[in-house]
Amino acid sequence: MRKDYNLERRKYVIGGFIILIVAIYIIKLFELQVCDDKYKVNADTNAFLRKTLYPSRGLMYDRNGELVVFNQPAYDVVMIPRDVQPFDTADFCNTLQISRETFDKRMSDLKNPRKNPNYSLYSPQTFMTHLSAKDYGRLQEKLYRFPGFFIQKRVLRQYNYTAAANVLGNIREVNAREIEKDDYYRPGDYTGDLGVEKSYETYLRGQKGVEILIRDAFGKIKGKYDNGNQDIAPISGKDLKLSIDIKLQQYGERLMQNKIGAIVAIEPATGEVLALVSSPTYDPNLLVGRIRGKNYKMLFNDTRRKPLFDRAIMAAYPPGSTFKPTQGLILRQEGIVTPSTMYPCSHGFICGRLKVGCHAHGSPIALKPALQTSCNSYFCWGFKHMLDRHSKYGTTADAFEVWKKHLVSMGYGYKLGIDLPGESRGFIPNSAYYNRAYGEGRWSANTIISVAIGQGEVLATPLQIANLCATIANRGYFITPHVVKEIVGVGLPHRLHEKHYPTVDRAYYNEIVEGMRMAVTGGTCRRAAFGDVAVCGKTGTAQNPHGKDHSAFMGFAPMDNPKIAICVYVENAGFGATYGVPIGSLMMEMYLNGEISESRKYMETQMLEASTTGYPRTFISNNKPKPYTESNATKDSIQ
Amino acid sequence: MQLRTAYNSRDNSPLRYIDWFTVVLYAILVIGGVVSIYAASYQFDNAGIFEFSMFSGKQMMWIGISVVIGFCILLLDRRIYDAYAYPVYVAIILLLILTIFIAPNVKGSHSWIVMGPISIQPAEFGKFATALALAKLFSGYNFTLNKSYTNYLKAGLIIVLPIVLIILQRETGSALVYTSLIFVLYREGMSGFVLFAGFCSVLFFVIAIKYTEVLFWSIPLGEALVFIGIMLLVVGMLFIYCRSWELGRNTALGYIGGCAVAALLSYFGIDVNGTIFFVALISASVIYLLIAMFRENVRKAFVAIIFAAASMLFLFSVNYAFGKLESYQQLRIKVTLGIEDDIRGVGYNVNQSKIAIGSGGFLGKGLLNGTQTKLRYVPEQHTDFIFCTIGEEEGFVGSTIVLVLFLALILRIIHIAERQRTAFGRVYAYCVASYFIFHLAINIGMVIGLCPVIGIPLPFFSYGGSSILGFTILLALLLRIDASRRESVN
Structure with a gap:
């Protein structure tokens, strides 16, 4: 047969064609299988249902081992829109006991990108939160009828005591910003809000686990992947042992009812906060579960009572006479006064036309009696002498900077660093501040004399005042106050063990302690004395632009080897001796003796019943307020 | 014996x-x-x-x-x-x-x-x-x-x-x-031209259908690309097939000059209708080639003339023909060309099969270890889409071996x-x-x-x-x- 070689060459065209096709396909396969990871991820989301296993959140105990905060199970109804198939909506609504309108609204809300920016067909969307155990049981039985829906177990908080809401904080759903900031969170997760829940969030939350289930194209679960070998068990959060004595805290909150203010009690040797009372306060149960949103709004919008404002650490008050011990220490440290230096007091400090009033006591007067009687004049003279001693400091401004430096070393003017969010730094002015206000060189000790007695520009939080008291009780050091005694199994950060030594020589503290002791034995805080405990104290009566004077007290007991240092601050309640002293001494007595002696019961009743406000209630809860009685007290503490 | x-x-x-x-x-x-x-x-x-x-x-x-x-x-x-x-x-x-x-x-x-x-x-x-x-x-x-x-x-x-x-x-x-x-x-x-024509038809069809959304010179980009393609191929044919240096050069210069004039006009704000422009330009080249063919007896130029004319006709019939297809066929073609992204409908099979193959990686997940095919994500996986299983379980290596075999x-x-x-x-x-x-x-x-x-x-x-x-x-x-x-x- 004749061979046509021209035509035979066409085999190369045909062969070349299929070689080209195969080459293109191999390149495409390389792109699909080797270059692009998208398909691997897609395949995994296709085939694996990664069910998050939520860890149990850490529990909280008080310093005596009383369980304060624990967990209760809650159930969320979650759905994956892609997997939802037509189902009996009426039956579904019935089971959850919601109306058809609620159902429709919820569905449209979920798909609304403004209300639910995380909406995705493929990821779990929370349809309804916090099912009651009853609804949960009913739904669980029928769940197979509603493909695409499942139940996600959650953990809610439960409280054994209706106290310490400001310390404990609460939990809430994370917001978009937190999800973005922290990889741990997914939409619908919970995080701590306020208090210890927030500051110890990373310890409390634990580690999430994951259960990998195999799911076929019809959304049916075909079992565990690799027999569960790839699953990760959740790790429970760390428990916290609070330094708070919950009974003392409760007692403090009762004493503060119908008053506005704060109590801070610290164990001086350790810096552990025994009680951190802020009034008005609220029932922590208000912020649990489905009612949280509504209640949080209510508390947040209550601008009159400001229950969410933790006055113990956030309010900056004029410290008033509680400031005088710091002045004594500075004057001694700077050598302005000796124990025998006397200053005159003629019902006040009179210097030219300037007059700072004082009450009746002997004159002239030395440091200890000045503390005993809370003499304004003494500390004004001392302050004036210090600022005017240009031979030592050069200018008034330089002298003032020295004064300020000492105060900062005692914990004033800056955040102390308590392990709670939102602490205020108080305020100690510097010379630049006055230069701005009056002009450089145009102010003197007389211009700003009121800071010497804790008035004027000086502001401090009750925590700072209590910390000063603890410093004095320790004769010259403090440990940063903290409300958590121990993260169980972890311990506590080093910074909460560290001793801070103010710039005042420890030798001078004893004089202050003696002065504060004299104030109790025969001075302004006589009512602070109880039993045979050597109580030391200092009253404070702070003038303020908001009305009646604030009543303040700081004290510690016993004088030697002190167990408790306390600051009480009651807004617009008058003299320090009227409210501050009795409340402070009752707190100390309760803590040290565990009970109030018979002879002081009248004082306790008086304090419990006293009201310094026109407010309807200072304890905000869903329950009707119970008038305080002895039986109530015991019942509450058994709770 | x-x-x-x-x-x-x-x-x-x-x-x-x-x-x-x-x-x-x-x-x-x-x-x-x-x-x-x-x-x-x-x-x-x-x-x-x-x-x-x-x-x-x-x-x-x-x-x-x-x-x-x-x-x-x-x-x-x-x-x-x-x-x-x-x-x-x-x-x-x-x-x-x-x-x-x-x-x-x-x-x-x-x-x-x-x-x-x-x-x-x-x-x-x-x-x-x-x-x-x-x-x-x-x-x-x-x-x-x-x-x-x-x-x-x-x-x-x-x-x-x-x-x-x-x-x-x-x-x-x-x-x-x-x-x-x-x-x-x-x-x-x-004749090899039948194959060539078939190849060009498929190419022009795909380009014309795929780029209908973007506009270029007041006409769809796809159409413009096809016109440009026709011009390039005509010039190429004149050079390579007809071996006529003169015709090729003149046609190429004519095309470039025409495009330059149009660009200049549109630069000075005078609107040029793209379709009319391209048709006119190519028609002019066809007339030029016809004259040249008769004068100089370059018979092979006839192929280029036919090609240019047929291509333009084909392009105009594409939209018409595409409209005549049944809608599901239109959709399938569009999904394949990547115009429509319909992963739940027509594109579901292809998307899932790409996921299955893509998840195989270089060496694959190993025999019987594929998840996508095991869990029936890929429809028709043991018949028409059997290659998915190979792609997923044997990976790039396995798929390539099968292709090479x-x-x-x-x-x-x-x-x-x-x-x-x-x-x-x-x-x-x-x-x-x-x-x-x-x-x-x-x-x-x-x-x-x-x-x-x-x-x-x-x-x-x-x-x-x-x-x-x-x-x-x-x-x-x-x-x-x-x-x-x-x-x-x-």
Whole structure:
């Protein structure tokens, strides 16, 4: 047969064609299988249902081992829109006991990108939160009828005591910003809000686990992947042992009812906060579960009572006479006064036309009696002498900077660093501040004399005042106050063990302690004395632009080897001796003796019943307020 | 005498000259196919690969039947196929006609003849019958394709008849397979321009449909690209095919000058209608070429003229034709071209199959470890989309090996075709090669998302008795014809 070689060459065209096709396909396969990871991820989301296993959140105990905060199970109804198939909506609504309108609204809300920016067909969307155990049981039985829906177990908080809401904080759903900031969170997760829940969030939350289930194209679960070998068990959060004595805290909150203010009690040797009372306060149960949103709004919008404002650490008050011990220490440290230096007091400090009033006591007067009687004049003279001693400091401004430096070393003017969010730094002015206000060189000790007695520009939080008291009780050091005694199994950060030594020589503290002791034995805080405990104290009566004077007290007991240092601050309640002293001494007595002696019961009743406000209630809860009685007290503490 | 008998018997045995290379490739592909089918239909609570309840078990039975029939084919005399080519073709055509009427509706197609537990698809047997008939036609005394148009008509009839019948069975995919026989016609002398035209049509169609959204010079970008493509090809043809330096240069300069003028006009704010501009420019070049052709007798320029005119006509008919397609076909084409992203609807299969293949990675997840195919994310995974299982479980390496094996088989068949001493053998072999080229290109192309979803199986891999039997017969006949290639030249 004749061979046509021209035509035979066409085999190369045909062969070349299929070689080209195969080459293109191999390149495409390389792109699909080797270059692009998208398909691997897609395949995994296709085939694996990664069910998050939520860890149990850490529990909280008080310093005596009383369980304060624990967990209760809650159930969320979650759905994956892609997997939802037509189902009996009426039956579904019935089971959850919601109306058809609620159902429709919820569905449209979920798909609304403004209300639910995380909406995705493929990821779990929370349809309804916090099912009651009853609804949960009913739904669980029928769940197979509603493909695409499942139940996600959650953990809610439960409280054994209706106290310490400001310390404990609460939990809430994370917001978009937190999800973005922290990889741990997914939409619908919970995080701590306020208090210890927030500051110890990373310890409390634990580690999430994951259960990998195999799911076929019809959304049916075909079992565990690799027999569960790839699953990760959740790790429970760390428990916290609070330094708070919950009974003392409760007692403090009762004493503060119908008053506005704060109590801070610290164990001086350790810096552990025994009680951190802020009034008005609220029932922590208000912020649990489905009612949280509504209640949080209510508390947040209550601008009159400001229950969410933790006055113990956030309010900056004029410290008033509680400031005088710091002045004594500075004057001694700077050598302005000796124990025998006397200053005159003629019902006040009179210097030219300037007059700072004082009450009746002997004159002239030395440091200890000045503390005993809370003499304004003494500390004004001392302050004036210090600022005017240009031979030592050069200018008034330089002298003032020295004064300020000492105060900062005692914990004033800056955040102390308590392990709670939102602490205020108080305020100690510097010379630049006055230069701005009056002009450089145009102010003197007389211009700003009121800071010497804790008035004027000086502001401090009750925590700072209590910390000063603890410093004095320790004769010259403090440990940063903290409300958590121990993260169980972890311990506590080093910074909460560290001793801070103010710039005042420890030798001078004893004089202050003696002065504060004299104030109790025969001075302004006589009512602070109880039993045979050597109580030391200092009253404070702070003038303020908001009305009646604030009543303040700081004290510690016993004088030697002190167990408790306390600051009480009651807004617009008058003299320090009227409210501050009795409340402070009752707190100390309760803590040290565990009970109030018979002879002081009248004082306790008086304090419990006293009201310094026109407010309807200072304890905000869903329950009707119970008038305080002895039986109530015991019942509450058994709770 | 003794010696001569021995020689004769050896010479007469078809197995003596069998192409073992093809046999080995066949065996590897078939075994790979069974394993893939087993993997594709494997469930977590699974029976063994040989269990009859499994697809792989049934497929083994069909392979057994195929091998027996294939062996019989090898044992029969080669001349039988020559003699019975037309009768076989006629019989199969009658069977295809019968099928239209007696086949039940299976997912919209009427292509299955059900006989108790077994159903067969006659369309699969149409392939070898058509190949035989075509081979017989070309082996006629002094037959060459280009001799007369009647010969084209005869060849065309043999090819078109099964296409029409299978389309009537609503099995468009299987019908399109026969269009691949254009390669055979090309090899036997059909002008290369037909192939070129076919290639250009597909290219222009794709470009014109794909880029309709973006505007370029007030016309869709796709249209503009096609116009530019036509101009480039015309110039290229003038240079390379006509070998006319002068015509090529002048046309090219004319195109560039025209475009420059248009760009200048639009720069000065005078709107130029893109369509009119391009049509005018190309028409001008056509007129120039016509004049040149008559004046200087450059006859080959005629091809470029026809090409330019036909291309423009084609472009205008594309939109019209596309509008005439059924909407689901339009959608399939659009999804394939990536115009529409419809992963829940038409694109679901392709998207899932891409996910399955893509998740295989370089080395794959290992046999039976695929999740996408095990969990039935890929539809038709043991039939048309069987390649997904290979892609997912054997990865890039496995997929490439399968592709290369097929390529080797096809090239081997072309090699076999060219060593035939008869037109009958050569044409038959090219028919087989064409079928394999089409099946491989379309099936793999659709699975990896490069072609529209046209439901045709991957030879030897896709589950289905008719398919494996049909392809085995095709190959067995080829081997038998090839084995006796030295016998006689008549």
